[in-house]
Amino acid sequence: MNVTWHQLPHALPVKTRATATHEQNRTSEGTSFQTALQDAQKTNPITISKHAKTRIEERGITISDQDWLRVSEKVKEAHTKGINQPLVITDNAALIVSGKNHTVVTAMAQSEMNDRIISNIDGTIIVKPSLDL
Numbered sequence: 001m002n003v004t005w006h007q008l009p010h011a012l013p014v015k016t017r018a019t020a021t022h023e024q025n026r027t028s029e030g031t032s033f034q035t036a037l038q039d040a041q042k043t044n045p046i047t048i049s050k051h052a053k054t055r056i057e058e059r060g061i062t063i064s065d066q067d068w069l070r071v072s073e074k075v076k077e078a079h080t081k082g083i084n085q086p087l088v089i090t091d092n093a094a095l096i097v098s099g100k101n102h103t104v105v106t107a108m109a110q111s112e113m114n115d116r117i118i119s120n121i122d123g124t125i126i127v128k129p130s131l132d133l
Helices: 033-043 050-058 065-080
Strands: 004-006 014-016 086-089 093-098 103-109 123-126
Touching: 050 103, 065 086, 065 093, 065 123
Parallel strands: 086 123
Antiparallel strands: 004 014, 086 093, 093 103
16 A cells, blocks of 8 residues: 655645655655655654545645644544544534544535534544644
């Protein structure tokens, strides 16, 4: 299984299960793909499924690097408390994350959350936006 990373605007690199090899690609900062991959693996253990990546891009959802890290930490914490499929609510999105493999399985923009029923979750995590002081 090959794994590739894609850069979303204003977000950490996103890991998807694709088959193409992108080691020759360069990020917008000019660093090699391999370097970006290694940096992302150190800082963001949450992966994003192909389905969720598509939803995030279609819906224009952005989550700051700092908030991705906070989501990751809270998902790990929830997993230690027995929560395996949390709904993570951020300032502008709702994410369903598989706590077992730390993968975002789907995403919804905040504007889409009116009058919705969300099933197949066993806990909720609310992540307030980070404040840069």
